Amino acid sequence: MEEYPAKQAPENLDDPPNSRLFVVTSRAVTEDALRDGFSVFGEVQGVWVVKDKQTKESKGICYVKFAKSSQACLAMEEMHGKVLSEGTKPVKVFIAQSRSSTRHRDVEDEELTRIFVMIPKTFSEEDLKDTFKEYGDIEYCVIIKNKFTGESKGLGYVRYYKPSQAAIAIENCDKTYRAILAEPRTKATAPEDYSGGASRGDYAGGNDAMNQYAAPMADQGNYQAMDYRSGDFTRCLMMSTRAALTQEQIFALFDLIPGMEYCELQRDAYGMSKGHALIRYSNLGSAVYAKEKLNGFEFPPGNRLVVNFVDDGEDRSSPVGRMAMQFVATQMMSSVWNGGPSTSQVMKPPVSAGNQCLIYKRVSDPELFPPPHCSTRLTLKKTPLKAFFSPIKENTYSCFSNIY
DNA sequence: CGACGGGACGC
DNA sequence: CGACGGGACGC
Numbered sequence: 001m002e003e004y005p006a007k008q009a010p011e012n013l014d015d016p017p018n019s020r021l022f023v024v025t026s027r028a029v030t031e032d033a034l035r036d037g038f039s040v041f042g043e044v045q046g047v048w049v050v051k052d053k054q055t056k057e058s059k060g061i062c063y064v065k066f067a068k069s070s071q072a073c074l075a076m077e078e079m080h081g082k083v084l085s086e087g088t089k090p091v092k093v094f095i096a097q098s099r100s101s102t103r104h105r106d107v108e109d110e111e112l113t114r115i116f117v118m119i120p121k122t123f124s125e126e127d128l129k130d131t132f133k134e135y136g137d138i139e140y141c142v143i144i145k146n147k148f149t150g151e152s153k154g155l156g157y158v159r160y161y162k163p164s165q166a167a168i169a170i171e172n173c174d175k176t177y178r179a180i181l182a183e184p185r186t187k188a189t190a191p192e193d194y195s196g197g198a199s200r201g202d203y204a205g206g207n208d209a210m211n212q213y214a215a216p217m218a219d220q221g222n223y224q225a226m227d228y229r230s231g232d233f234t235r236c237l238m239m240s241t242r243a244a245l246t247q248e249q250i251f252a253l254f255d256l257i258p259g260m261e262y263c264e265l266q267r268d269a270y271g272m273s274k275g276h277a278l279i280r281y282s283n284l285g286s287a288v289y290a291k292e293k294l295n296g297f298e299f300p301p302g303n304r305l306v307v308n309f310v311d312d313g314e315d316r317s318s319p320v321g322r323m324a325m326q327f328v329a330t331q332m333m334s335s336v337w338n339g340g341p342s343t344s345q346v347m348k349p350p351v352s353a354g355n356q357c358l359i360y361k362r363v364s365d366p367e368l369f370p371p372p373h374c375s376t377r378l379t380l381k382k383t384p385l386k387a388f389f390s391p392i393k394e395n396t397y398s399c400f401s402n403i404y
Numbered sequence: 405c406g407a408c409g410g411g412a413c414g415c
Numbered sequence: 416c417g418a419c420g421g422g423a424c425g426c
Binding site for chain 1: 421423426
Binding site for chain 2: 013022023024025048049050051053059060061063092094096097099103104106302
């Protein structure tokens, strides 16, 4: 096992912040395999495999220290879910808690993707986005304003889709912006319940050769910005992930909720995944349900998906239309939280193996997977869920997961 | 589930 | 004189 050099003593483990990874591996994975796997993402300053004091055997966890937070974040995003040595389980990768922290809670992407900046008071949210989009794909920008006069307070938030993008912005943007990671908005209360999400800009890049599942009539692009706090619900969702998911996997997952009519993995100019996908349902209820069930869902093992509403361009300007949508959505939420009208009739899994069952790829039959307002519902357990995906045969994927 | 070492600078 | 340094979201 390699030691940290003397200059890499414990007091430097958190410098710069969020530059150290917490890696959950198999006990069999060696330090060399770890170093080889992670060093391609940046300057690895130390690898430390945690071992049992007595037996000296690996406990299956280790720490990897990078020189920069952006390197650590990139490695996390790319390595999470990967198999390091053949025959071992996929690794889970998180930003390590700071050494002084006693909490052992996972650091969530939520805490790593939003930055807090100081900007000229003349900046509009468009200006803010134009300034920071060079560091990564932006989910939304918000400027703090006087709620009465509407004038800017010269402070803003920028939410990226990936931790590495936020880290790169902090490292590389003009120092006058004083960019830092934003503290989570609601620390004490349920942090998962974000609603909405703004996006606009280049979601158009759909080359149909790669989008075999896209609905032919699907309207692309021009998704207007929307206040992420407004609580609006739409039929469109944006899913972001650290894992390298395929179009097929994302399609299969979101297709579990009936009513999906469009699903597209966003790609860059080179056809590489940008780590997020746009999904649209035929109705509000399905979208609300999909967001509720899949936001925070681990897919593949350990990788928490982030799912938010995005503006679908429908007219929500009128108070009547807005209230109607909120009403429907509230009904759906209530149904979700309370387990629906008849939770007792949980569907019988098609294939059962103890606590696990098989979910087949294309399941749109309302008899098997009815919409959330019906009496039986698919229920995906959110937290300690272990999903394992593997290609069974061409174009077919299965999901082993805990269902209850 | 899966959270924190071994070893000794240089006055 | 004249502008540094500061910093938080309607639950």
